[in-house]
Amino acid sequence: DAGITxxxxxxxxxxxxxxxxxxxxxxxxxxxxxxxxDPGHGLRLxxxxxxxxxxxxxxxSDGYSVSRSKTEDFLLTLESATSSQTSVxxxxxxxxxxTEAFFGQGTRLTVV
Amino acid sequence: xxxxxxxxxxxxIQEGEDVSMNCTSSSIxxxxxxxxxxxxxxxxxLIALYKAGELTSNxxxxxxxxxxxxxxxxxxxxxxxxxxxxYFCAGxxxxxxxxxxxxxxxxxxxxxxx
Numbered sequence: 719d720a721g722i723t724x725x726x727x728x729x730x731x732x733x734x735x736x737x738x739x740x741x742x743x744x745x746x747x748x749x750x751x752x753x754x755x756d757p758g759h760g761l762r763l764x765x766x767x768x769x770x771x772x773x774x775x776x777x778x779s780d781g782y783s784v785s786r787s788k789t790e791d792f793l794l795t796l797e798s799a800t801s802s803q804t805s806v807x808x809x810x811x812x813x814x815x816x817t818e819a820f821f822g823q824g825t826r827l828t829v830v
Numbered sequence: 831x832x833x834x835x836x837x838x839x840x841x842x843i844q845e846g847e848d849v850s851m852n853c854t855s856s857s858i859x860x861x862x863x864x865x866x867x868x869x870x871x872x873x874x875x876l877i878a879l880y881k882a883g884e885l886t887s888n889x890x891x892x893x894x895x896x897x898x899x900x901x902x903x904x905x906x907x908x909x910x911x912x913x914x915x916x917y918f919c920a921g922x923x924x925x926x927x928x929x930x931x932x933x934x935x936x937x938x939x940x941x942x943x944x
């Protein structure tokens with residue numbers, strides 16, 4: 719298994735508060751991704767990174783921002799959490815020349 | 831945004847039966863991937879397909895990369911209770927631009943009745 723750690727694993731937060739989820743990898747993979755998983759929608763790409771400080775938007779990026787200051791860490795920030803952002807969030811990584819994306823264990827976020 | 835259409839959405843089958851599911855896209859992909867997700871876990875890769883028309887097996891699993899490069903199929907033979915889970919297809923894009931994105935399907939939830 720690729721060494722991907724997501725933190726926290728569970729979080730409950732109030733509407734309007736900022737929230738940051740962290741993804742840490744020990745595989746030195748170049749590419750990192752944040753997905754959200756919701757019933758009936760599968761996995762939808764929020765943001766991704768193709769190198770340190772190189773990030774781009776995915777299909778559902780509104781209300782989210784990311785940062786990647788070093789290879790190992792990719793942070794996802796909900797600037798002002800809303801109930802529609804209640805979801806399970808997955809981080810994934812992939813290496814140069816590697817086809818497979820490896821996933822973390824997920825973070826279950828509830829916005830009340 | 832783009833998302834792959836996966837069918838069926840869910841299946842209840844008897845142990846020992848064969849299972850088929852498919853995935854279609856409006857775009858061409860150069861690589862198709864099939865993942866399985868167990869409850870409470872992240873998805874894990876089952877099979878990767880790299881060429882149009884390719885047929886690849888992994889134990890009881892067989893997957894095919896469609897000729898049009900816009901679809902893929904996954905078959906599971908002689909299902910067992912541990913096959914329960916959600917199966918996702920995924921297409922990889924952005925290879926030539928070096929951005930490497932993975933677009934996932936909506937998932938097929940499989941339940942096996944013993």
